[in-house]
Amino acid sequence: MNAKNTFKLQIPQKIFILALTVLLNFTGCLVVKEKDEIIKKGTIIKYETAPKATVKMSDKIVRAVRGDMIASLPENWFFIEPTGGVSADIFAIAVNPDYTMSAIFSHIKKTSEMTEIVDKEGLIGLARMTFNRHNTKSSVGINLVDNYQILDFSNQKFGSYTFVNSQNNTFGSSAVFVSSINEYYEFSLVTMNFTNNDLPTRIEFDRTFNSILATLKY
DSSP: OOHHHHHHHHSOHHHHHHHHHHHHTTTSOOOOBOOTTOOTTOEEEEOSSOOOOSSOEEEEEEEOTTSSOEEEEETTOEEEOOOTTSOTTEEEEEEOTTSSEEEEEEEEOOOHHHHHHHHHHHHHHHHHHHHHHHHHHOOOSEEEEEEEEEEEOSSOEEEEEEEEETTTTEEEEEEEEEOTTSOEEEEEEEEOOSSSSOOOOHHHHHHHHHHHHHHOBO
16 A cells, blocks of 8 residues: 555545635635736637646546536546535535645526626626625635636636635636536635645646546536
8 A cells, every 4th residue: 555545544534624624714615805906807718629638537527416517537536525514515526646636516506696797797707706705705815816717618618717825825726607507617626735745736736627627518
């Protein structure tokens, strides 16, 4: 048994969930403070063909309860049961073997105000409303990096954003989207530093985020 497997077995699931909850404050979901002058229309990144995963993916599938979205996990990643203090909106959590990255999949509950904004502003509006909702629940010193983005994958589109937590040197990226049955979802990839393992580089992180996103279908 290698050191990574030994370490994995030594972390009780409840302790891991507690650490993840404290790190991300998921009782209030991700909390992101907008810069004062973020351009609301965002930046559009258009792909002529849908991107492909650049890290090896497994046959483990994330599926929404309603069956309107699926995604694959990278090889050797595994699921953690979202229990305890984790938001009820989260339906899947997965981590890498080093416990340095976690993928979180959430269903976004609609409100009449949110629906109106999304009708007017599209995915940028959904991302902005998600920020606002998170920001009213809690604050853990996380800041938005740069601007919102629209990732246009020919037949699918995502609203995307990146955030950092300068207090613990962690960072993450999220993508929001509207499914074929008009449900709202959010996929987030975040780094975790409660172990002695080195955090992934930004290049490694981006490859993982983009690879999971490349497998996401709705």
